[in-house]
Amino acid sequence: MKKHRQHLHDIDLRSIAWHAMEKYGFESRFPTQVMDEVNAMQERIYSDIPEGFRDLRALLWSSIDNHDSQDLDQLEYCERNPEGTIRVRVAIADVDSYVQKQSPTDEYAAHNGTSVYTGILTFPMLPDRLSHGITSLLQDKDRLAVIIEFVVQRDGSFSPGEVYRALVRNKGKLVYETVGEWLEGTGPLPKSIKDVPGLEEQLRLQNDAAQLLRKYRREQGALEFDTLEAEVVMENGEIQGLVTRTPNPARALIEEFMVAANGTMVARLGAAGVPMIQRVVKSPRNWAGIILAAANLGETLPEKPDAKALAKFLMKEKTVDPLHFPDLSLAVIKLMGPGEYTMLEPGATPTGHFALAVVDYTHATAPNRRYVDIINQRQVKAILMGKPGPYSSKELSDRAMWLTDREKASKKVKRFMRKSVAAMLLEDSIGKTFDALVTGAADKGTYVRLLVPPAEGRVVKGEQGLHVGQNVRVRLLKTDPYNGFIDFECISREKMV
Template identity: 30%
Template sequence: MTVTWPLNQDPAAEREQQTYTHPVPSREYILVALQQAGKPLTHKQLCTGFGLEAPEAIEALRRRLMAMCRDAQLLRTRRKAFGLIEQMHLIRGRVQAHKEGYGFVLPMDSQGRIAPKQERQDYYLSPYEMQRLFDGDEVLIQDKSPHYNSRGRQEARVVEIVARHTQKLVGHYYQKETFGEVVPDHPRLRHTVLIPAGASLDALDGQVVEIKLHRQPDFQQAPMGEVIQVLGHAMDPGLEIQMALRTYDIPHTFSPEVLAQAASFAQNVPDQITDGRIDLRDLPLVTIDGEDAKDFDDAVYCQRQPSGSWKLYVAIADVSHYVEMDSPLDKEAYQRGTSVYFPGQVVPMLPEALSNGLCSLNPQQNRYALVCEMNISARGNLSRYRFYRALIRSHARLTYTQVGALLTEPDSASAQDFRQAYPKLVKPLQALHALYQILRTGREARGAIDFETQETRIVFGEARKIERIIPVERNDAHKLIEECMLCANVAAARFLIKHKIPGLYRVHEGPKAQKLEGLKGFLAELGLTLGGGEQPSPQDYQALMARISERPDREIIQSMVLRSLSQAVYSPENEGHFGLAYPAYAHFTSPIRRYPDLLVHRAIGSVLDSQRASAHVLRGENQPVKAQHLSYPYDFETLLVLGEHVSMAERRADEATRDVEDWLKCEYLSAYIGESFPGTVTTVTGFGLFVRLDAIYVEGLIHISNLPADYYEFKADKQRLVGEHTRRSFRLGDHLQVRVANVNLEERKIDFDLVQNPLSTRTRRPAKTPIASKTPTPKTPRRANKTTNKPTPSETPAQKHTQAASAEEIQYPLLIDILAAADTPPVKKKKKKRLGKNERARLKAEKAAEATKAQEVHKPKASKKKKPKKKKAEAKKSCKKKTKKAP
């Protein structure tokens, strides 16, 4: 037997010998072998090439080959040969389904990572291909010989389904004659799942169930499964959260092993100082949080220095002391990635024994903390910082309402009660407030973008029914805590860079060209501009925010500005934070609820535990010493995968939270069907207007078919819909009176009807003559209409916007009234494309030729008209004359 690839030349031979009794080629060596072979090889051919004879080694290679196919490293052909995906011109990707039935393939690299949207090319999947796929499935598609559908659109063809993503799902159960059906709750899961008789757990028609799939979808058959849990009826209190947890695959139950480890720690932190900690129990640190907060990550204290600078202490719960690497707690925290905050309920990243107990900085209790001690200059600059482990004791659990009243309403009854209850805390809090004002000045000078968005809170009554939705007011207490956390996060990022430790940064990139162009077009309609040209800086955005601060439509403008920016992510590659205008930024202050913060704590702790000299750490007595690579074994590649995972977990939590809020708002508004409310247009699309009700902060859709009868053109750059006949204009910020028409709980949709339609106050071109009018009016060329719609050189867009609309309301009656008086409905005119001179001449010639041909074809019909009759009479006379002359 000729051995082509001897096992002693395997680069990972030593590793494989430690794992297997009988030597087996490593994955790396198999890939090299297939690369050198230049063609797919069967299992038997590979065994011969590697020189495998022992049955155990042959079986081990077969299993390894199948595992490599599962991981999309290899592809098994129909002839049972194994080949390299790259050489077979295939692309591996993840399916992203759309609620309308089609989908896309998002390409993945060899590590299973998906590139950012602006850096990749997605591949379209037709509804036909999606018949056998679920959202999230991993597939292989053809790279060459693309397929085009009947409309000429390029479509991807799935060659192989590598991995199935959906094994369980949640939906509504419906009983048929001999079987059941489950309609998935997730909008991207379009397949109805069949439930055989006897596999429904006696679920009732319309109940919400969780099912396990036994058969995946295919071209010839629907997916099939069994009910594993009946969750209840749609209107049961709290059911919306149970559905979201399962729909978005959020881990929500702790294993006995994890709970046992959390319970194994002593319930009280001893008074003895150990592990090189600094005793800060006498320092009057306090926590400031919301009234309903249960886990307290951070405590703060500030004092003014004789030099005019400030010393700021930010003490953060030392979660890394309890959650060690690769422990059951750590693995569970990694899977969750973040705590999920639903209205009225929290799904914590850590068991409550830690999140609300040992790790929470509860008042008057010893707690371990990682402290960031900072010096802030009189101008608000972070001049020095150092990190150390400490034993602290929070002196009070304060709320934003209490502290806000003390700082901004010192003469109020609440402030007087606070002074009596906490006399020793008044001065440190006043120092914090003074520091906050300096930091705010520095924030403005730095150019950080300051968004003042309106947050809301759902207030529940009995049986978890919404009583009302109220706005959340942010006072100075909220803002000073935010500034303190920003300082500590910046110090953590600088620490990582200074000590050259690979870590996770919070990265926020600047706006992309396409979104920036759309934003500028929208701003131009309002007479506003964004500085900075094609690459605006944070200072340019902040200048825009300052200019709109007093405008009544500032919230709408802020919304558009936010949409133009990218979403922040976690990455080991520091690219700065555009929105905050920081060259480096990391998350350090919330390790109880965010896994990236825990990783940053471990990075800082690895320097503290080493003997490395640094001016940015403080070590106490009996400081343990550990090798840095052992206490922090993360490299760049590992952190890249970690960053993608925790970014995904963050998005997953946001989507689940929005889903639950949408459900609750739909349930709340279902009691008001038929009632009218004032609202504001928050989004304009080609299919209608999204309107937010002013009083209750709930958003719904006025579909374009429910607008006054007309053909509407969507102007994306101007964010408005314009009627073709009436020239009625709907745009962002318009105030409308709407009626609640329909509420769909299953799809989380609210439909509005338009009750009152105040016209947009923009100048429009002159109205066309009503269709019912009998007086003919010469048509005005469209080009002339466009010209008259433009402002005069002396008229700015802002001036144009402020013109009165009362006269136009008289000139433009509703088209539905016009149609009522008309004999025939109007025909939608297609927008003509401007043609060149040669093209117009060619079309004119073709039209003339077609007219001549039509006359010849329809010659008998033309005999009824006057002109043909004359020709016929003349022909008869000619015949008579000829007849007379004949012999």
């Protein structure tokens, strides 16, 4: 074990991460011009309320994010109306107030398009002084924000409300895991909530609103997945292994609020009659493959894509076989194909987001981490100030295409790094056999994901005739951490219909 640990130490995962960024076309270092510009920025102190802003610092705002997150993009606050509806406010960090369009910092962010989280290193879209500092909605700091309001109706639908600018103050920086465990009754009330008077009641109300929203979207055909996405575990700077992130009520709360907030942003831009970037998932790329996956579980899906039928099937399988539901989720996601950004002209018919069961959707709630969110922020701020939109339809169309490419590339970097870490952890297991799930089967190669540990690799022997979603038994043949290669031989498979 000592020799193995020493060998792991010899593998330079940081260097591999830098290489992966460059391989997929990212600029991995901030140019001097960008750092000089950001270092010259001054954090603003607000003794008076800026013109055109509301003072909402007294509200019981809080954030929920990962335990190590400092790039806080949004805060939440709810209040129950007399008629039983729930008014939700989501505060979004006003990144545009510091990052001016076409500035060196803006051009760098536009090129990368997103922050890239590799598990080993984080490559932020904006320098830490911005995203972790003066544009982050940090606890006990006064910050400018764009407020998105919506009302959750008693049936779980939501009505888009106002979008405006305000001064806010985060009262509690909360963590997904501890808040989620408390909400589902498996953990104690977190100290970060207990120490703030009224925050416990506020979080319970937020959870009530989120559950209503989720129930309604389920009824409309929203797809729910448990993918058990692998994350790298680091301790004292050393790799300890790969773990899977499981859903919890706190993550579901934020997801529901962001879906509604993004829908509200689309409604506001649409009402102003300006072109916009929408986030879409068209009809599944391989519906026939999804039909086959369902048939192998004894279920029949319609010949044409049907979100409600698929959602009903997924919910049933989650109840009947929760152990294998993450594998089914992963297979269906692969068969559906990725989301993308597209420009929508005023008055045009939107494509919609098949997986979320919503027609109007965009990304506008994470401007410290995604560039499309900065674009939407600039669009809505121009509307609020009565100014022309800062982007033409042609520019938005070009940006949408580029940012779709950058998002796909960022996923490739993360997948590459997971494979590198997995290859490193598995190098002493050559010749051993594992249960696995086929996650990809195409001309470019056949891929499987191990159930334990959650590692993905390529089947280079015995791959003929395998299908996405099929359970197989594989033997590990070779690992190469520096190239992210894990090679398997398929030695047995379940029969397909």
